[in-house]
Amino acid sequence: MAALSALTSRSFSADRALLRVTVIPEDTLRAADIPAFETQLRRTLNASGYTYLLGGAPIGGEEFSRAITDSLPTVVLAVFAGTFLLLMVAFRSLLIPLKSILMNALTVGAATGIVTLIVQHGILAAPLGIPADVGVLDSSLPVLLFAVMFGLSMDYEIFLLSRVQEEYLRSGDNDEAIVLAVGHTARIITSAAIIMFIVFTAFIFGRVVASKSIGLGLAVAVALDATLVRLILVPAFLKLAGKWNWWLPAWLDRRLPHIRLEH
Numbered sequence: 001m002a003a004l005s006a007l008t009s010r011s012f013s014a015d016r017a018l019l020r021v022t023v024i025p026e027d028t029l030r031a032a033d034i035p036a037f038e039t040q041l042r043r044t045l046n047a048s049g050y051t052y053l054l055g056g057a058p059i060g061g062e063e064f065s066r067a068i069t070d071s072l073p074t075v076v077l078a079v080f081a082g083t084f085l086l087l088m089v090a091f092r093s094l095l096i097p098l099k100s101i102l103m104n105a106l107t108v109g110a111a112t113g114i115v116t117l118i119v120q121h122g123i124l125a126a127p128l129g130i131p132a133d134v135g136v137l138d139s140s141l142p143v144l145l146f147a148v149m150f151g152l153s154m155d156y157e158i159f160l161l162s163r164v165q166e167e168y169l170r171s172g173d174n175d176e177a178i179v180l181a182v183g184h185t186a187r188i189i190t191s192a193a194i195i196m197f198i199v200f201t202a203f204i205f206g207r208v209v210a211s212k213s214i215g216l217g218l219a220v221a222v223a224l225d226a227t228l229v230r231l232i233l234v235p236a237f238l239k240l241a242g243k244w245n246w247w248l249p250a251w252l253d254r255r256l257p258h259i260r261l262e263h
Helices: 002-011 030-050 057-091 095-118 141-171 174-206 210-246 249-255
Strands: none
Touching: 057 095, 057 174, 095 141, 095 210, 141 174, 141 210, 174 210, 174 249
């Protein structure tokens, strides 16, 4: 009788208005299977005609992941807008901010793609100590990669562009300004990138897949940003754009505040 009373108290709410039902899957429920499992549960409960609340660790985790991924577009747009306005004011240009956002987005996107291939699809996972059957990425990884890597990339970006702008204002020669700026900043950018690459790579030697994924993504992003992007793509873009790099409508230039970047 006591056991039945205990079961009843666990299954019914105090006012007897709610009934708790526990659903146990037949097999182990992997992260990739949760959406289909949740859809099946909701379809069954909707057909019953009763009002229900669906909870538990798998459903809660799935809702948490959706909350993070749904907020990502807002975060990205806010960062892009703030970055565009700041760089437009700093460099008196419309093209420079667009180029910077595009290049940094390419870096983050490439790093996320490589992590997806390794962690989610198992390509080259074994040499890095990552199980080949993980099958899913941590939902916080894209947001974290974007926030950290975009900030680091923009730091390199401003450091390089401020030197290019300084040389261009001094000589008026766009090509010469690019060559001199890259020559003066390449060693510092590369040295800083090597230090960060070593730090991020250390995370890969941990035992938690989420930590490995974060370290791998950041290490790849730093390597791409400091080599392919910052030393090749950015100078090439600046050269092709020529004087358009520093174009800003006169009416807009008069209305924007003036700030000076020091390096």
